[in-house]
Amino acid sequence: MRHLLDTESLSYNNAIQILDTAQEMSAVGEREIKKIPALRGRTVVNLFFEDSTRTRISFEAAAKRLSADVINFSAKGSSVSKGESLKDTAQTLEAMSADAVVIRHWASGAPARLANSGWIDAAVINAGDGTHAHPTQALLDAFTMRAHWAKLSGTASVGADLKGMRVVIAGDVLHSRVARSNVWLLRTLGAHVTLVAPPTLLPIGVEHWPCEISYDLDAALEAGVDAIMMLRVQAERMNASFFPSTREYARRWGFDDARLAKLDALAQKDTIIMHPGPMNRGLEISSAAADSPRSTVLAQVRNGVSVRMAALYLLLSGDMREPATPSNFPPVVAPSVPSVKDFS
Amino acid sequence: MTSVSYLIRSASLLGQTTADVLIRDGIIAAVGTDLGADVIGDATVIDAAGLIALPGMVDLHTHLREPGREDSETVETGTRAAALGGFTAVHAMANSSPVADTAGVVEQVFSLGRESGWVDVRPVGAVTVGLAGTQLAELGAMADSRARVRVFSDDGICVSDPVMMRRALEYVKAFDGVIAQHAQEPRLTEGAQMNEGIVSADLGLAGWPAVAEESIIARDVLLAQHVGSRLHVCHVSTAGSVEIIRWAKERGISVTAEVTPHHLLLTEELVRSYNPVYKVNPPLRADADVHALRAALADGTIDIVGTDHAPHPSEAKECEWASAAMGMTGLETALSVVQETMIETGLMSWADFARVTSTAPAQIGQLADQGRPLEVGEPANIVLVDAAARWNVDPAAMATKGRNSPFASMELPGKVVATFFHGHPTVLNGALNTPYRAVTAS
Numbered sequence: 158m159r160h161l162l163d164t165e166s167l168s169y170n171n172a173i174q175i176l177d178t179a180q181e182m183s184a185v186g187e188r189e190i191k192k193i194p195a196l197r198g199r200t201v202v203n204l205f206f207e208d209s210t211r212t213r214i215s216f217e218a219a220a221k222r223l224s225a226d227v228i229n230f231s232a233k234g235s236s237v238s239k240g241e242s243l244k245d246t247a248q249t250l251e252a253m254s255a256d257a258v259v260i261r262h263w264a265s266g267a268p269a270r271l272a273n274s275g276w277i278d279a280a281v282i283n284a285g286d287g288t289h290a291h292p293t294q295a296l297l298d299a300f301t302m303r304a305h306w307a308k309l310s311g312t313a314s315v316g317a318d319l320k321g322m323r324v325v326i327a328g329d330v331l332h333s334r335v336a337r338s339n340v341w342l343l344r345t346l347g348a349h350v351t352l353v354a355p356p357t358l359l360p361i362g363v364e365h366w367p368c369e370i371s372y373d374l375d376a377a378l379e380a381g382v383d384a385i386m387m388l389r390v391q392a393e394r395m396n397a398s399f400f401p402s403t404r405e406y407a408r409r410w411g412f413d414d415a416r417l418a419k420l421d422a423l424a425q426k427d428t429i430i431m432h433p434g435p436m437n438r439g440l441e442i443s444s445a446a447a448d449s450p451r452s453t454v455l456a457q458v459r460n461g462v463s464v465r466m467a468a469l470y471l472l473l474s475g476d477m478r479e480p481a482t483p484s485n486f487p488p489v490v491a492p493s494v495p496s497v498k499d500f501s
Numbered sequence: 502m503t504s505v506s507y508l509i510r511s512a513s514l515l516g517q518t519t520a521d522v523l524i525r526d527g528i529i530a531a532v533g534t535d536l537g538a539d540v541i542g543d544a545t546v547i548d549a550a551g552l553i554a555l556p557g558m559v560d561l562h563t564h565l566r567e568p569g570r571e572d573s574e575t576v577e578t579g580t581r582a583a584a585l586g587g588f589t590a591v592h593a594m595a596n597s598s599p600v601a602d603t604a605g606v607v608e609q610v611f612s613l614g615r616e617s618g619w620v621d622v623r624p625v626g627a628v629t630v631g632l633a634g635t636q637l638a639e640l641g642a643m644a645d646s647r648a649r650v651r652v653f654s655d656d657g658i659c660v661s662d663p664v665m666m667r668r669a670l671e672y673v674k675a676f677d678g679v680i681a682q683h684a685q686e687p688r689l690t691e692g693a694q695m696n697e698g699i700v701s702a703d704l705g706l707a708g709w710p711a712v713a714e715e716s717i718i719a720r721d722v723l724l725a726q727h728v729g730s731r732l733h734v735c736h737v738s739t740a741g742s743v744e745i746i747r748w749a750k751e752r753g754i755s756v757t758a759e760v761t762p763h764h765l766l767l768t769e770e771l772v773r774s775y776n777p778v779y780k781v782n783p784p785l786r787a788d789a790d791v792h793a794l795r796a797a798l799a800d801g802t803i804d805i806v807g808t809d810h811a812p813h814p815s816e817a818k819e820c821e822w823a824s825a826a827m828g829m830t831g832l833e834t835a836l837s838v839v840q841e842t843m844i845e846t847g848l849m850s851w852a853d854f855a856r857v858t859s860t861a862p863a864q865i866g867q868l869a870d871q872g873r874p875l876e877v878g879e880p881a882n883i884v885l886v887d888a889a890a891r892w893n894v895d896p897a898a899m900a901t902k903g904r905n906s907p908f909a910s911m912e913l914p915g916k917v918v919a920t921f922f923h924g925h926p927t928v929l930n931g932a933l934n935t936p937y938r939a940v941t942a943s
Contacts, residue, residue, distance in 0.1 A: 165703065242816060242819065242820050243820055243821050243824075244819050264821035264822060264823040265694075265704055265705040265706050265822065265823065266704065266705075266706070266775030266821060266823075267775075267821040269774075269775045270775050270776075270822070273774070273775075273776075274819070286705075287705050287823070288705035288706075288707075289704055289705030290705070334705060337703070337705060360701065360702035360708070361697050361698060361702060361708060361710070362697075362698045362699040362700070362701065362702030362703075363702055365699045365702070
């Protein structure tokens with residue numbers, strides 16, 4: 158595996174390997190010196206064709222903790238309108254000896270194009286493409302769920318999957334790369350996924366996805382749920398007849414205070430509430446829900462750095478397991494590595 | 502003028518009977534198995550043993566890009582490609598720059614075709630000024646021009662306003678024209694990138710639903726019935742469209758329909774590569790659609806094959822999917838793809854092939870000297886095909902400027918060995934020969 162483009166093609170073994178490696182990486186973030194020399198001398202380019210400060214700084218922190226050199230390249234807007242093609246931009250970065258290109262793009266499939274076109278040799282990591290995929294987000298979500306799931310069962314999370322976990326993903330599935338990537342990854346890891354959305358915000362063809370579909374958030378909650386993930390509603394959807402009004406949306410599909418109380422009433426005390434951020438408080442999620450002890454929003458952000466460290470490390474070190482080869486991978490980071498001092 | 506003659510020896514006419522065909526002065530002078538030396542005279546002999554002779558193919562749907570986008574194609578390069586593909590006539594779509602919406606532009610394209618001399622170039626006139634959909638173009642002036650336009654289309658854009666479509670259908674009755682509709686409901690396809698279905702859901706690409714095509718076809722056949730005019734439906738791509746057209750024909754509505762080679766062979770699964778060479782409008786559809794289109798072409802519900810040859814410069818395809826231009830080249834692969842999908846599958850004979858690639862499109866376009874039978878006295882527009890040959894598609898080796906062939910690297914059956922255009926071999930031994938020079942201007 159040379160690139161991380163989506164989760165649909167990510168094997169079980171590779172997914173577990175990334176999560177296990179992320180587990181080790183998370184220890185780095187808890188040290189006083191949050192840095193290991195694993196990728197010293199390697200160059201990681203953050204190529205962002207779409208604004209996303211959160212994802213960019215997460216990748217930047219991940220690369221820097223691995224001692225890689227980081228170049229941030231912001232090319233907001235259409236590459237065509239900007240006058241330079243994706244091909245030329247990519248080859249410019251290649252000429253600067255990029256080892257990995259982390260790409261965020263408004264066009265679905267742009268990372269696949271970069272990886273498969275022969276334009277560049279660098280490893281490509283998809284940091285979100287159009288409405289297609291956001292694999293590192295799904296991996297950090299899975300990492301967060303796995304930690305919760307293991308804690309509940311009193312077992313170690315390393316090596317574990319999500320077998321038996323019931324996950325509800327609610328909101329604008331149609332336009333959500335987060336939902337798509339989660340559906341495939343959670344399926345691979347053995348979780349049971351239910352998508353909840355207004356029918357207008359589900360893609361035609363969704364019935365072929367490995368998940369359940371519901372239009373009724375309350376029924377989905379009453380059926381029992383271990384993790385509920387609320388998706389962001391983009392402002393541009395609000396006046397395009399996908400739903401009558403933001404208030405009606407919030408009442409029917411938002412995780413509001415009443416539904417938070419319902420979880421308590423249903424005695425689902427261990428259900429976590431997730432959100433990929435940034436949140437529209439009061440629309441898809443109420444402030445009480447977002448700030449409740451159930452919320453994993455900040456843990457997700459923290460885990461994002463670990464997961465991205467793992468992805469960068471595994472792709473650049475070439476240690477990624479081949480698909481479907483079950484083997485124990487060697488420990489990635491010796492915990493005692495004292496790390497680099499030349500970081501100012 | 503000296504007499505120029507060719508003797509096509511031992512060709513299989515329409516894949517049915519073997520005979521010699523004598524061409525003299527642009528006309529089929531004799532057909533038979535025992536033509537005497539006195540008849541043959543000094544004719545140049547072309548050994549066509551094992552080859553199939555067909556009437557020259559007629560494309561009702563070609564984008565020659567000139568004037569305006571000569572970086573994509575010119576009349577010269579596009580018609581060279583056409584001749585190599587076995588065509589003797591092409592209809593040049595109107596979405597050039599400037600748009601072919603005046604007598605001046607259609608006469609320019611017509612003249613460029615005459616000068617090139619590889620095939621007949623028949624300009625298609627725009628239905629509305631600038632393809633903008635708001636004002637009828639001067640259809641009568643284009644019909645009366647030297648280009649004698651009979652087919653009108655805003656192809657690339659749907660005449661979506663029902664009143665505009667009604668008026669256009671009505672108006673062209675005055676000179677027996679036909680409106681060729683690009684059926685695409687615009688609101689249902691805003692930002693559309695590919696067929697809407699299972700694959701678009703996975704890929705996160707905005708969907709182009711079948712209903713956007715079918716609803717316009719349903720409306721248009723009813724309008725054609727209401728005003729008693731002729732409708733031609735461009736590039737039919739869905740099983741549902743086939744059903745509507747079949748229904749309309751059963752009711753006696755004057756509608757003809759077209760399918761492209763790529764919609765007969767390729768499916769939306771190819772889009773999973775995100776390679777924009779597979780981006781086309783209407784989009785590649787599902788397997789069930791492909792099979793419905795093949796069945797419809799075989800049973801006559803769909804009348805013709807039209808290439809929708811749409812060359813683009815490489816930079817228009819070497820980019821992310823959403824930024825890429827829509828369209829595929831098709832002139833030099835049409836025969837092979839139709840053979841692969843319709844003849845190798847047993848759905849059609851070579852005689853049927855001649856009907857859907859020559860006779861019927863010539864009738865729709867009202868080309869009197871094209872799509873004629875291979876009989877004495879008929880114009881010698883003939884293509885010789887080696888149906889047993891197989892070849893690997895190499896876009897770099899094509900005559901078209903476009904390198905955007907979705908069939909690249911595929912092995913396909915059938916090679917055009919020779920093309921005779923008004924009795925002159927524009928293609929010989931599978932390679933371009935020389936263009937035909939008309940003796941008299943029209």
